[in-house]
Amino acid sequence: MNWKYALCEPNLDQAEISAAVECISSAWLSMGPRTRAFEEAFAELHGCKHAIAVSSGTAALHLAMLALDIGQSADDEVIQPSINFVAAANMTKAVGARPVFADIVSLTEPTIDPEKIELAITEKTRAIVVMHYGGYACRMNEIVALCKKYNLHLIEDACHAPATPAPDNTGQMLGAIGDIGCFSFFSNKNMTCGEGGMIVTDNDALAKRMRALRSHGMTTLSWERHKGRASTYDVTTHGFNYRIDDLRSAIGLVQLGKLPAANAARQAHAKRYAEAIARHARSDISYLFGKAPTAGSAHVAGIIVPANKRDRVRQGMSDVGIQSSLHYPCVHHFSGFGAEGHGADLRLSEVFSNQMITLPLYPTMPEEAGEEIVSAIVRCLDNPSTTPKTT
């Protein structure tokens, strides 16, 4: 499909190409000095003591849960949103714990509701995973207070929110508030190196464990042996190969440098979307986080439309070359999670996933795109006769 407006476009140029070529020319491609530099720059930007680069955001979540000993006992529960990419729920299962889903605050603030979290806390609850939807902060003050009150670990799925200050002027960055923060560098994220992820923490012991688990529990790395700093290794724990490589870290370093400007460009587009929708002044379309579209990293531009028109609107958009998506279907509705979420009131999450549409958003999008896309959507809403195609 040749989209006029694709959902996202990569923000790559000669700088990433040069960094990759330079890494290849150096003849050291696996994890080494560029990864160390990438980690240091990431930690610095997020105000954290430790940053650990890994092979994906999913690997980051897995190591976070293992480091916090989640799943040590068979009935451990992890409270998390159902409106999320499936990674956090899958990693909860992978460590042998049970995901317990809590509902969202509202249709236009689709982050986990602290009141619903508190209702879901039991003797078995070990941790809370929050997800800063679209790069907009969860209600962290209340959630941090709950973690203190009930002695729970806090993991931030900050995959949408790199280089994003918390909106409450505490000076903290999203991902750096809880015990451990997890980021992804998959191609559609605000910064990318193809596949990759990062874990941040201020806790020395957790960082040490996650570094060990990243690389088979080995006490030295190939790079150190190559440099003659070590000649052998011990294995202290049963880990994985969740390493990133220097080729990706070289690209990641360039992307990290571009991130503040890229996030600002995204925020400007989010603001234009919100303003265009406000100008139409209709009750059948609202913009997510529309009250403060620049308060987050604007990873996702999303709208809410009536459920009975949603799929026809998406088809109408596709007919005029505008790609759309859905962030996200409810995790508790996936067949692999059939037994989870039962009993919990997830009504808002369910309504949200029936009414939500993800719109194109990327830093290099033309300025007029927001108004053009919103006008096309409004035409689709007013012309419900179009029949959805099945292909």
Ligand SMILES: *Cc1c(COP(=O)(O)O)cnc(C)c1O
């Ligand atoms: C992308 C993403 C992940 C998973 O990251 P990968 O790098 O694809 O493994 C997890 N959570 C959220 C919210 C994401 O957007």
